[in-house]
Amino acid sequence: MSAEPLLSAGPPASGPGLGGGGAVPARSWTLPVLGLLALGFLLLPYAGLVLTTPWTRMAPDAGDWASVRTSVAGTLLALGLVVLGGTPLAWWMARRGRRGRAVLDGLLLVPLLTPPLAMGLLLAMAYGPYSAIGRAAGGMGLDLSNTPAAFLLAQVYASAPYYVLAARAAFEGVPREYEDIARTLGRGPWHTFWHVSLPLARLGLATGMALAWVRALGEFGIALIIAYYPQGIPVRLWVDLQDTGLSAVYPVVWVFFLIGLPLPLLLGLWGRGRHVA
Amino acid sequence: MWPDPTPHGAPRRDPDVPPAAAGLAVDLRLTRPVALAARFTIRGFTVLLGASGEGKSSLLKALAGLLPAAGEPFGGLPAHRRPVGYLPQGSALFPHLSVWRNVAYALDGSRAERRAAAVAWLDRLGLGSLAERYPAQLSGGQKQRVALLRALARHPALLLLDEPTASLDAATGEAIMAELIARTRELGLPALVATHDALLAAMADHVAVMHGRRVVQEGAPEEVFAAPVDPEAAALLGWRNLFTGSLRGADAAGSAQLAWEAAGTVLRLRARPPALPGVTVSWGISAGAVHLLPPGPVGGGGRENRVAGEVVARHALSDRSVCVVRCGKAEVMVGAPPGCGLRPGEPVTLGFPAEAIRLWGAG
Numbered sequence: 001m002s003a004e005p006l007l008s009a010g011p012p013a014s015g016p017g018l019g020g021g022g023a024v025p026a027r028s029w030t031l032p033v034l035g036l037l038a039l040g041f042l043l044l045p046y047a048g049l050v051l052t053t054p055w056t057r058m059a060p061d062a063g064d065w066a067s068v069r070t071s072v073a074g075t076l077l078a079l080g081l082v083v084l085g086g087t088p089l090a091w092w093m094a095r096r097g098r099r100g101r102a103v104l105d106g107l108l109l110v111p112l113l114t115p116p117l118a119m120g121l122l123l124a125m126a127y128g129p130y131s132a133i134g135r136a137a138g139g140m141g142l143d144l145s146n147t148p149a150a151f152l153l154a155q156v157y158a159s160a161p162y163y164v165l166a167a168r169a170a171f172e173g174v175p176r177e178y179e180d181i182a183r184t185l186g187r188g189p190w191h192t193f194w195h196v197s198l199p200l201a202r203l204g205l206a207t208g209m210a211l212a213w214v215r216a217l218g219e220f221g222i223a224l225i226i227a228y229y230p231q232g233i234p235v236r237l238w239v240d241l242q243d244t245g246l247s248a249v250y251p252v253v254w255v256f257f258l259i260g261l262p263l264p265l266l267l268g269l270w271g272r273g274r275h276v277a
Numbered sequence: 278m279w280p281d282p283t284p285h286g287a288p289r290r291d292p293d294v295p296p297a298a299a300g301l302a303v304d305l306r307l308t309r310p311v312a313l314a315a316r317f318t319i320r321g322f323t324v325l326l327g328a329s330g331e332g333k334s335s336l337l338k339a340l341a342g343l344l345p346a347a348g349e350p351f352g353g354l355p356a357h358r359r360p361v362g363y364l365p366q367g368s369a370l371f372p373h374l375s376v377w378r379n380v381a382y383a384l385d386g387s388r389a390e391r392r393a394a395a396v397a398w399l400d401r402l403g404l405g406s407l408a409e410r411y412p413a414q415l416s417g418g419q420k421q422r423v424a425l426l427r428a429l430a431r432h433p434a435l436l437l438l439d440e441p442t443a444s445l446d447a448a449t450g451e452a453i454m455a456e457l458i459a460r461t462r463e464l465g466l467p468a469l470v471a472t473h474d475a476l477l478a479a480m481a482d483h484v485a486v487m488h489g490r491r492v493v494q495e496g497a498p499e500e501v502f503a504a505p506v507d508p509e510a511a512a513l514l515g516w517r518n519l520f521t522g523s524l525r526g527a528d529a530a531g532s533a534q535l536a537w538e539a540a541g542t543v544l545r546l547r548a549r550p551p552a553l554p555g556v557t558v559s560w561g562i563s564a565g566a567v568h569l570l571p572p573g574p575v576g577g578g579g580r581e582n583r584v585a586g587e588v589v590a591r592h593a594l595s596d597r598s599v600c601v602v603r604c605g606k607a608e609v610m611v612g613a614p615p616g617c618g619l620r621p622g623e624p625v626t627l628g629f630p631a632e633a634i635r636l637w638g639a640g
Binding site: 175183184188196 | 338342355356357362372373383427
């Protein structure tokens with residue numbers, strides 16, 4: 001009878017076993033190379049833009065500038081409306097009980113997952129001149145197709161679901177303990193929301209705002225159906241492309257980039273904060 | 278100046294009667310997330326002793342108004358109207374606020390006023406230099422102290438602390454507790470501390486023992502430690518020597534007897550047995566009450582029951598030693614003098630004084 005000790009202090013068995021060499025994988029170049037290739041592929045179109053831009057013949061016309069003004073003003077306003085209306089919804093969804101949660105989440109996903117063109121058609125049905133809402137709004141002098149109001153509507157519908165989804169996740173990420181503590185420190189729900197929940201959720205809220213900004217600014221499908229006029233940047237680009245060809249789009253594409261990126265970047269920096277260690 | 282504002286529902290306190298004597302009666306029933314009923318009194322620095330999972334944290338939250346509960350104190354007041362300072366496990370300082378802003382969270386007024394008040398509080402614990410730091414830059418003990426100041430700055434009428442030493446090393450935990458006790462006594466502020474640590478209970482003015490989702494015993498620490506109400510309470514209070522035995526009829530001298538089957542011996546009792554002969558009961562004896570004697574005659578002569586045993590292990594601490602002695606199949610923990618040179622395997626005799634044996638009814 002050989003009594004083998006259960007825990008042997010001897011050297012690890014050599015050979016192809018688990019304890020053998022090779023536990024640390026050898027330094028491999030495969031993964032970085034594949035990763036860089038994929039990244040290069042994703043960034044290739046941007047290199048194309050930089051290389052093919054006719055820098056000396058960039059002459060945006062009046063219509064181009066009008067589309068930029070329309071897009072910027074509309075997107076700012078739409079973002080404001082989305083944040084104003086979407087934040088309470090996101091908060092409510094994050095803090096309500098488990099009952100009905102799946103249904104509520106599903107309902108929020110419907111507008112998010114609806115293809116833009118289909119959403120445009122739905123909006124035309126709901127707010128168009130032949131709908132009840134459209135007629136009522138028209139009676140009050142507010143026409144909801146091919147007007148600034150329709151443009152705003154398109155942008156709000158395009159961006160709100162993204163903001164609400166991100167904001168809800170952000171609020172869910174705030175440990176309830178902090179809100180509890182604030183309450184035991186004599187602060188009501190409103191003060192707690194402004195001074196605890198909101199600052200702690202700001203990274204996620206900033207992400208949601210950046211997403212909403214890009215969605216609203218770039219919305220084409222919905223705008224094509226219900227807000228062909230006033231022309232925002234996407235519709236203008238499409239019109240330029242149809243009328244003149246690729247050569248005509250360069251100025252507006254560049255402006256598109258210049259106003260599309262800074263806000264998300266700034267929001268990202270704000271959300272990171274100074275001291276979230 | 279203390280307590281400062283007494284909002285509605287605050288326990289009324291007679292200024293001439295110290296809070297430790299007046300006491301705050303707690304009678305709460307919770308249904309969610311755990312069903313429990315707790316009825317006890319908070320007297321001065323009170324420790325709520327219970328194993329984890331007993332619902333101590335839920336009870337504290339219910340007292341703070343963070344969980345729905347029926348009963349007293351505070352009726353159904355919302356959390357932000359209760360005159361309570363609550364410290365959850367792990368301090369929960371607001372990570373986005375600097376130390377002084379954390380302390381000033383409950384304070385109103387201009388920025389300068391709030392900052393001055395917060396720094397004054399910080400200075401009382403010698404933490405003024407940390408005012409501009411953020412919680413992530415503090416040690417565990419510093420966080421706990423700042424959280425305490427944050428709760429005190431609101432001038433609560435009751436302090437609730439959930440496992441205040443759980444996330445700290447032993448030395449820091451002890452220092453924090455000593456500081457807490459000193460601070461609350463100085464302020465005349467009653468405190469309720471939930472813990473599973475019997476050592477904290479020993480430092481308290483009053484102890485409430487919780488198990489089976491209710492408070493089973495309360496009293497001054499010395500009373501509670503000396504006479505646990507049942508074996509579970511005894512285990513929570515740190516009694517290691519808990520056994521079962523069966524009652525026997527009285528001997529010639531009229532003393533009841535207990536057959537301790539695990540050690541193969543019969544012990545003479547002094548207490549009146551809680552049940553009829555033949556019934557199996559739980560019994561226990563505190564490690565300090567057992568006498569460690571050299572090998573010698575065994576049996577129930579005199580007032581002490583002597584049982585033969587063999588040393589299994591010896592744990593040497595800074596101020597005392599503890600020996601584990603095997604008697605038959607039972608292991609008994611015995612306090613030993615610091616210089617005791619007993620080694621595992623050495624035979625000894627254990628003396629169980631009849632009056633130190635505590636019996637509990639059939640469990």
